[in-house]
Structure formats: structure tokens, C-alpha cells
Amino acid sequence: LVSGLQNGVKTLIWTVLLLALDIYACAIIVTVTLKDDPQLGRIFPRVFDSMFVLLRIATLEDWAELTWNMALTRSWLMPFMLCFICVSTFGILNLIVGVMVNAAMGVSRQDKQMVQLQRGRTRKQAFKRLK
Numbered sequence: 001l002v003s004g005l006q007n008g009v010k011t012l013i014w015t016v017l018l019l020a021l022d023i024y025a026c027a028i029i030v031t032v033t034l035k036d037d038p039q040l041g042r043i044f045p046r047v048f049d050s051m052f053v054l055l056r057i058a059t060l061e062d063w064a065e066l067t068w069n070m071a072l073t074r075s076w077l078m079p080f081m082l083c084f085i086c087v088s089t090f091g092i093l094n095l096i097v098g099v100m101v102n103a104a105m106g107v108s109r110q111d112k113q114m115v116q117l118q119r120g121r122t123r124k125q126a127f128k129r130l131k
Helices: 002-007 009-034 047-058 063-073 077-130
Strands: none
Touching: 009 047, 009 063, 009 077, 047 063, 047 077, 063 077
């Protein structure tokens, strides 16, 4: 698993940067939109705080309550938040899982090839002893 992650670390870094960029862009939109709201302005006071809340939403922690409260205040935010969830959770986070699985499968293939080579060497040595 560790060597698999080492093989996919470049792709993993770019994927995490893509997620950070997505969260940053959406945090700017949400902060500018909700900073004057008395209820949600406390949740999204600054861009950094908004990024943390959006990260919680992207990992589906309290997403329903936060999204619903946002939709009650600004109705157009519901489709925006659903698009954010689809892109960040189902797109980018699943891409991270896919990178890890792909790396693990590559290591598994390499291990299988090493086992086959070892078996071939063992058979050759056994045949030499039989002669």
C-alpha cells in the first residue's frame, strides 16, 4: 500500500490541489453572498472559515443541515451547493480513492510478476538438480 501511494503521489497531489481550488472558489462565492446574513454570516464570516465549512460539506459531515439553512436564506444556493457536493464529493474525492486503488493495483501486479519470476527461477533450479 505504501509503495502504491508513492507511485501515485504526483496524481494525488494534483487531485488535492484541484479539491482545494474548488473549495477556495466556492468559499469566496459563499462568503461574499452570506457575509451580511445574520444567521449564516456567523458560519461563513471569512474565506478561510468558509473553506473549512465547505470541506465539512464535501466530506458529507452535516451537509444536509448546512445546505438546508443556506437554501432557506438564499434559495439559489441550493442548486449551487448540490453542484458543489456533486463535483467535490462524487467527483474529486472519488478521484482520490481511484488514484489510491489504481496505485494499489499496480503494486499488486508487480508483486504477482515478482512471484511468477521467483517460481520460474525455483523451477529452473529444481530441474538442474534433477539432471
